[in-house]
Amino acid sequence: MQQAAYKRYLLFVLMAIMASHYLDRVVLGVVMQDVQSSLDLNDTQVGLLSGLGFALFYSIMGIPVARWADRGNRVLIISVTAAIWSAAVALSGMARNYTELLLIRIAVAAAEGGCMPPAYSLLGDTFSRVERPRASAIYMLGLPIALLVGYFAAGWLNEAYGWRMTLVLIGVPGLALALLAALTLQEPRSRRDQSVTPMSQAAAPSLRTAFVTLFGNSTFRQLCLFICVWYFCSYALFHWQAIFFIRIHGLDSGAAGAWLALVFGAGALLGTWLGGEWGARYAANNEQLQLIGVVVMFSAYTVFVGAAYLVASHYVAFALLAIGTIVGNMCQGPILATIQTLVPSHMRAMSLALLYFIGNLVGMGLGPLAAGALSDALRPWAGEESLRYALIIFCPGHLWAAWHLWRASQTIVLDVAAQSEAAPG
Template identity: 30%
Template sequence: MAGITHSSGRPEQKSYAYSWYTAAVLMVAYTFSFLDRQILNLMVGPIKVDLHLTDTQFALLTGGAFGIFYTVMGLPIGWLADRYPRTRIIACGVALWSLATTCCAFARSFPMLMAARIGVGVGEATLSPSAYSLLSNSFDKSRLPRAMSVYSVGIYIGAGLALILGGSVVELVARSPEMHLPLIGTVRSWHAVFLVIGPPGLLVALWISTLREPARDIDHAAVETGRSFSLVRIGRFLATWPAMSVSLFLGSAMLAIMSYMDAWYPELFIRTFQWNAAQTGHVNGLASLSAGPIGMLSAGWLSSRMIARGRSDACLRLALYAAIGLSVFATAMPLMPDATTMAAMLWPIKFLGGFVPVLIPSAIQMIAPGNMRAQLSAVFGLTVGILAVTLGPVLPALIGDYILHDEKALNLSLALAAAIVGPVATLLLSVGLKQFRACLMAMQHEGSGPA
């Protein structure tokens, strides 16, 4: 693989040491990404009251406004990342979303807050397509899933910190709805949260700008025919492997819907068992901080081990197993009769939810031509953005507002949404296993796959 020396043991170890450092720095960026993205989920009550929002409007802030622009920007950013320095693209994106998060502190209406969340979505669209491409040039095929798991751990670290921090903030809001800050004046307490978590991201942007770019293992003839962004070229590749494409891009997105429904889990305990924000934030946050990373690291370890033993379809197969398990737990959890059992079921949900962000991006990098890695990662971002990021929070809210007509029936809304989505995800993930294996074999024969 380009950028990794194979002539002797010591240079290879040195190269991989810096690669692991790169993965760790990107994980820190991903942590800030999810911290900025998820912090709203524990502040449902005060934000709804102050801005006079419905559940559906609030879901648009966490899903729609963020997800649509996160999705729309993914493909052009993926094209840029296949041709220009990825570390610079990521650094600019981190700076943008950090500034947009800070701007949330000055939002005094629904449109103002939505505009700021759109900025967060545009900035975060730079991260994963560029990071996936960068990591694929830093690791060989057997190490790549483990590297992806290290990077993706940032999802649950950021989400967990957001829940724990958010729960404490909401309790503070209950005691002191307003705060007086130097130079800024009087603000609502939930506004102050964004002033705390937004600016530090600028330091992360500077850190990322210091990373070295690994060499790209690209077929230069392919690059000459693919310098311009082309949806036709992407579509041609997907149409060549239709069943595999359905599994990798639609099946994984449907599975991810159940993971993104956890935006409502903190509120679920509040409405069902009258927990306060600190209680639900700490329980949900601890589940994210513990079970989520363990699930991601387990997915990376298991898939790498299976690949090393000749199971080339390990990434997609494990995602299928996760879909079956997550369907059961995500449907049953909201219906539990007591808070203790419901809380205990958060752990398997977070554990299995950690499989998709590791396994599917790894699978995509294994079958992507060298000059399309970031673009196909952006297609994954496109489907996840349209279906999971947007519908995950919105679907239960729509069921509650327009079918059940009862915001207090959030438990039923979540169970119904999971019962619909889970079997569909399982079916879609299963149809592409055979073709995924065939594509991997074809890439190996052509010599254009990852080393």
């Protein structure tokens, strides 16, 4: 296969695996109201199941996997972890109680922690600096594809077969993708062992060395704070979307799934693609402009999403969420491309793992749990409307995230220049 064609194929397979890695979370959000009724759970337990119980192990596993990915066979890592999480997702449909479901979700989380670091490292080695904004955006299209497919499929499957069979069926595609990756993708290191530069040959740094190097970079520190706040607020909102429209606006799971597929799936798909195209065409070699652009996007996102939770009509709410989703997801490609350029090539997997370890632990771990606990706390005062007010409270936090991104934009030029002189790649 010619190099250009193989690069496109690699990107397509990694994007599909990325979608599989996120699909179960989307589906679980749609069927969660039925899971909650079936297993007799309160909102705090639901938040723990979707949040800290999942995020803790997802984040922790990213660190050793990243160490392995920075010096081992990344294709093997991706294939094995994809097979494990897909089998565990199918098994979750057989859980008989809350404890069993929580333990299975922990297994899913531990395996899914092995998805992004090795894939991210492969992209950094395969695509040039100019190509990275578009390649990163295409890779991140896996998220909106998971939203689009997940919301549509989960709503329909749940109505037709129930939540248990829905989870069993959702695990199947990942097993096929794991086999496809193992049989058709190639590890670049195996082809260049005898011809790499000394820097490329460098052994993966110790965790302490990586931590000191990365967090000694002021831009990286601000990006880390940005991701923490962004994930905390976004996951607090995202994991309660389906329940919000079912509980507050009276939709059934099928209708909620269909609407959310259009809003979050199609909206995120369009936004991620637009962000990648904008970064590649107008800011390919200007990381500062990429970050400033994302600051503007996040500010606009806050306004539209906050308004969506205030309106009485679910049609207007979906329209506002759609606009906010498009604008908010334009950040995906520029952010990933900036990180790839900012850090040494032999620390790319570790840099992503550290960023998402902290971001997921704080954001995915505490965001849904905090929103659920706040909803329970507001219930004596607001009744069934408590979830609406809980979500509204989290919206302005995205402006705080944007502030950290603005600070990163003020140091990115010097930090990229220093990295280029020390370790080009």
